[in-house]
Amino acid sequence: MATAHQPVMRDEVIRLVDPRPGDFIVDSTAGGGGYSLAFAAKVGPQGLVLALDYDRRAVDRLNKLHQEQGLENLLMAEANFRYLEEAVKSHCPEFWGKAAGIVFDLGLSSDQLQDENLAMSFQSDGALNMNIANQGPNAYDLINFRTEKELADIFFRFGEERNSRRIARAIKEARQKKKIRTAAELARIVSFVQPPSRRLHPATRVFQALRIAVNDELGNLSAALAPAVRCLRPGGVIAVVSYHSLEDRIVKIFFRQKSRISDGPEPALRLLTKKPLVPAAAEIKNNPRARSAKLRAAIRIINTHD
Ligand SMILES: C[S@@+](CC[C@H](N)C(=O)[O-])C[C@H]1O[C@@H](n2cnc3c(N)ncnc32)[C@H](O)[C@@H]1O
Structure with a gap:
């Protein structure tokens, strides 16, 4: 069955991550595949998108699309992003620490809301x-x-x-x-x-x-952010779209802390969004579910060996 989900702030996410042909991208929340497919088109046949979701129905739906359209550069995995490190290391270990972008589009898809x-x-x-x-x-x-x-x-x-x-x-x-x-x-x-x-x-x-x-949505998010940053290459971008203040607060505080550490053991970030971006009025009109969305993004600026 086709997805009912309309991607939220997809263009803004793609613009911030700015994927190039050959890049490796992790879509931590594949959902209806809106972001994953757009990234797959950008990274091209030499690149790879690892698309995770802990909803088996979402993974099955995307796998079907994958087979129908022969999308060789899209790899689906049923996984909780809380275990992002394990997921990347088991599905494509050679790309650990090399991701050009890791994105999270939190919460629910329209498919789940209607299920x-x-x-x-x-x-x-x-x-x-x-x-x-x-x-x-x-x-x-x-x-x-x-x-x-x-x-x-x-x-x-x-x-x-x-x-x-x-x-x-x-x-x-x-x-x-x-x-x-x-x-x-x-x-x-x-x-x-x-x-x-x-x-x-x-x-x-x-x-x-x-x-x-x-x-355990907040526990999952809190556990996933540090490994996500470790999985980025220097210059790689982490982007998170959240839908309520509890999630946004976790992302804001994490980004702020990481952007202040310059020589600690963890990689440091530079903020790409001082204030969160919100959807344009036209998007909200067309897709009211977008109305509470907030997008924050940061770029990894230091390489550590892990
Ligand atoms: C808003 S939808 C994503 C929509 C997607 N960006 C698109 O354009 O179609 C959120 C998705 O994230 C998934 N999700 C939420 N928390 C997750 C977690 N901890 N691990 C893996 N997937 C998660 C949900 O199952 C849902 O499919």
Whole structure:
């Protein structure tokens, strides 16, 4: 099945990475393949794009495209970018430390948002899940078996939800009567205790928080950035598109710290974006999912031996 995902800020990412024929690029979040295919076209037959995703469905879809179109310079791998070093070293060890670009386009693809098996949306009647890599606990486990306090902490930390305690209590009371099975059921419980808002669906923050917790999104990102920099050659570019302030903060702080170290053991970066770039108004109009995107990029300036 074709992807429903429209790449966000693709032109800006390509411009910052500026790939040349023969380059090696890692697309850490292949998704619908929007970035990977554009990079593959730029690096040409002598180059290579390693495209990672921890969603097997995304990898299968791209593999199919790969076979149909004979894209010899695109290599797909099912992997969590948290283990980027292992993924690069096992699939193309000769390119470790030689990447011209490593990109992250975080969060969810439209394919995942629409996938009833994942039940990401508060409108979904699918069983509570959200677990993209299908490993560890899913949203059903968290909602029905975590303590009230643990749930409140998840909603507050990952959703910045001010009513976290009240929502966690309502969930506890509801699940004592019967287990909460679907995304739509959870959304109804949350909506019942939330004051109405004109901007957001009352369950938006709770769903964001659950998704981040189930997939350990912030842990993955924090673990991936240092290895990504080590995988770049001097002059290589790391570019990250994030979609909420928690992710953007991790990237901003990491880039800032690395751009200040000039002679430490780790490679140092020079910022290419002092402030994050945001999508043009025309892109947001055409693809409203782009509206919260922030793009930060930096260039590796020191070579270390690792
Ligand atoms: C916004 S989409 C990427 C879209 C892609 N740039 C495109 O143009 O089609 C995000 C993708 O990153 C993947 N992803 C998120 N976290 C990941 C992780 N820790 N490891 C590997 N893939 C991840 C998701 O499964 C999803 O397919």
